[in-house]
Amino acid sequence: MHDELGVIPHDRLTGRQKLCRFIRRNPTMLAGGLLLAVMVVLAMCAPLVHTVNPVEMKPVERLRAPGAGHWFGTDMYGRDSYSRVIYGSRISLLVGLVVAAVTSTIGLIIGLISGFVRELDNFIMRVMDGIMALPDLLLAISFVALTKASVQNVIVALIIPQTPRVVRLVRSIVLVLREQPFVESATAMGARLPRLLVRHLLPNTIAPLVVQGTYVMASAVLVEAALSFLGAGTPPEIPSWGNIMAEARSYVRVGFWLLLFPGMFLATTVLSINMVGDGLRDLLDPRIARRMR
Amino acid sequence: MLAYILRRILATLPVMGIVVVFVFLLVRIAPGDPAAIIAGDYATPETIQKIRVGLGLDKPIHIQFQIYVMNLIRGDLGRSLHSQLPVRQLIQQRLEPTAALAVSTLTFAVCLAIPLGILAAWKAGSFIDRAVMVFAVGGFSIPAFWLGFLLIYTFSVKLDLLPVQGYVSFRQGFLPFIQHLILPTLTLGLIYMALLARIARASVLEVLQSDYIRTANAKGVRPISVLFVHALKNAAVPVVTTIGVGFALLIGGVVITESVFALPGLGRLTVDAVLQRDYSIIQGVTLIFSFVYALVNLLVDLSYTLFDPRIRY
Numbered sequence: 157m158h159d160e161l162g163v164i165p166h167d168r169l170t171g172r173q174k175l176c177r178f179i180r181r182n183p184t185m186l187a188g189g190l191l192l193a194v195m196v197v198l199a200m201c202a203p204l205v206h207t208v209n210p211v212e213m214k215p216v217e218r219l220r221a222p223g224a225g226h227w228f229g230t231d232m233y234g235r236d237s238y239s240r241v242i243y244g245s246r247i248s249l250l251v252g253l254v255v256a257a258v259t260s261t262i263g264l265i266i267g268l269i270s271g272f273v274r275e276l277d278n279f280i281m282r283v284m285d286g287i288m289a290l291p292d293l294l295l296a297i298s299f300v301a302l303t304k305a306s307v308q309n310v311i312v313a314l315i316i317p318q319t320p321r322v323v324r325l326v327r328s329i330v331l332v333l334r335e336q337p338f339v340e341s342a343t344a345m346g347a348r349l350p351r352l353l354v355r356h357l358l359p360n361t362i363a364p365l366v367v368q369g370t371y372v373m374a375s376a377v378l379v380e381a382a383l384s385f386l387g388a389g390t391p392p393e394i395p396s397w398g399n400i401m402a403e404a405r406s407y408v409r410v411g412f413w414l415l416l417f418p419g420m421f422l423a424t425t426v427l428s429i430n431m432v433g434d435g436l437r438d439l440l441d442p443r444i445a446r447r448m449r
Numbered sequence: 450m451l452a453y454i455l456r457r458i459l460a461t462l463p464v465m466g467i468v469v470v471f472v473f474l475l476v477r478i479a480p481g482d483p484a485a486i487i488a489g490d491y492a493t494p495e496t497i498q499k500i501r502v503g504l505g506l507d508k509p510i511h512i513q514f515q516i517y518v519m520n521l522i523r524g525d526l527g528r529s530l531h532s533q534l535p536v537r538q539l540i541q542q543r544l545e546p547t548a549a550l551a552v553s554t555l556t557f558a559v560c561l562a563i564p565l566g567i568l569a570a571w572k573a574g575s576f577i578d579r580a581v582m583v584f585a586v587g588g589f590s591i592p593a594f595w596l597g598f599l600l601i602y603t604f605s606v607k608l609d610l611l612p613v614q615g616y617v618s619f620r621q622g623f624l625p626f627i628q629h630l631i632l633p634t635l636t637l638g639l640i641y642m643a644l645l646a647r648i649a650r651a652s653v654l655e656v657l658q659s660d661y662i663r664t665a666n667a668k669g670v671r672p673i674s675v676l677f678v679h680a681l682k683n684a685a686v687p688v689v690t691t692i693g694v695g696f697a698l699l700i701g702g703v704v705i706t707e708s709v710f711a712l713p714g715l716g717r718l719t720v721d722a723v724l725q726r727d728y729s730i731i732q733g734v735t736l737i738f739s740f741v742y743a744l745v746n747l748l749v750d751l752s753y754t755l756f757d758p759r760i761r762y
């Protein structure tokens with residue numbers, strides 16, 4: 157079964173051996189993925205994991221330290237911090253996922269068009285450069301300042317600065333690919349623009365797009381929390397990690413647990429997303445390079 | 450050489466033009482009537498109309514744009530909607546703390562990240578390398594405001610070593626100036642350092658595979674010389690690019706850090722303006738930050754020729 161080098165060729169491995177090899181080669185990605193999955197499950201099953209109503213105020217129990225009844229303590233209005241953190245994860249993960257998905261889709265479309273249709277390319281890239289010239293947070297803040305504070309507006313405010321990056325990525329791939337023989341032969345066989353874009357170019361963009369998508373998601377989660385912390389994000393009635401920490405900031409001395417736990421969850425979530433992104437990138441990169449050669 | 454510099458500066462102008470258009474359009478494009486939003490929920494139609502006239506929103510859009518650009522050329526950034534003070538004056542007042550924070554953060558991050566990255570690349574695969582990578586990924590995932598509060602809690606509340614918040618100008622005493630700046634610098638600097646160390650490591654790692662490095666080692670050049678004279682110069686371009694691109698993150702980080710540590714800088718000005726819906730200030734600060742960002746990237750582009758004489762445009 158072993159070849160000359162003592163290595164078992166890939167197609168001779170059992171399913172179980174393939175799994176073990178995958179785990180050994182991509183520990184960070186799997187650890188990140190597992191952590192992220194735990195976060196998502198907690199968020200989705202929020203009512204089932206021993207939480208109470210996150211907005212119910214019980215002033216009698218204000219500012220209790222973490223203990224038996226309240227695992228993460230209570231805040232200045234007597235609300236259970238643990239429940240607020242768990243429910244807060246819903247907003248953060250939702251915003252992160254939606255922003256990543258929409259940015260990837262819009263960026264893909266614009267990038268494909270920009271890379272292939274030379275007449276529009278210059279104009280599109282100038283606009284993208286202009287957007288990228290504005291610092292992310294400021295752009296998001298400006299947008300939210302002009303509209304009512306709501307989760308939808310935060311999502312839109314986060315999509316705008318992230319889209320140019322995806323557009324650039326897709327465009328750079330298309331620019332390389334459109335000179336390839338397979339595009340030329342497809343055109344010669346009568347393929348028109350839409351078919352070329354969708355059937356031939358799009359599949360080659362999926363892998364880098366997914367990797368970039370994870371980074372966009374990580375960034376979106378962080379920026380949403382920052383916006384909420386500054387008061388320009390999720391409205392205060394809806395618990396979000398940034399919100400919770402904004403309210404807790406005056407209580408550094410007397411109730412530090414209120415700042416500790418949301419931040420810990422936030423950092424862990426972003427870290428797990430980054431770990432998955434890095435692992436995916438290492439996994440997919442050599443394959444892309446091999447395919448394009 | 451001079452021609453190259455001029456060409457690079459000219460290339461920045463269209464981008465700045467687009468930024469100006471964008472900032473102008475932002476008020477007019479966003480859904481909802483900006484005058485109504487600024488006036489608040491309980492304003493009467495007369496108040497809204499007054500605000501609209503005050504913002505010049507009742508004129509046709511190309512006239513508005515003309516007025517806007519004319520004012521910009523004269524350096525007039527408008528007046529704050531709330532205090533009626535010139536935006537330019539407000540910005541000038543708040544510039545010092547922000548500049549101090551930005552400069553100290555950049556210095557701290559660059560001076561520590563690059564040697565760390567080089568060290569990790571040199572000892573690739575070792576414990577140091579792993580530690581730096583963990584720091585890089587971890588540091589970049591930590592929210593700046595959380596790190597800030599952690600540091601405040603540790604050093605100010607528990608250990609009582611440093612002041613909790615506030616800013617003291619260095620004209621009022623060098624030691625208090627430093628004391629008030631340490632924690633904010635650490636907060637922002639650690640995150641920026643994580644990003645830079647990672648890029649530095651990757652870049653130096655790639656350069657160390659080159660033939661000329663192998664030649665230098667074979668010749669018997671000392672490792673320090675190999676690293677800092679031969680490798681660093683060639684690895685510099687991606688690192689300097691990241692410094693430039695990461696500057697946008699730095700600006701965002703400055704806004705957050707100033708909020709956490711109550712530094713009276715441009716970031717706080719922006720946040721207060723957002724909460725008060727004071728759009729003139731937001732417009733002015735966004736423009737200023739974008740100009741600085743464009744300037745930094747221009748300097749980065751120009752510095753490429755220092756590191757790699759082969760690069761020409």
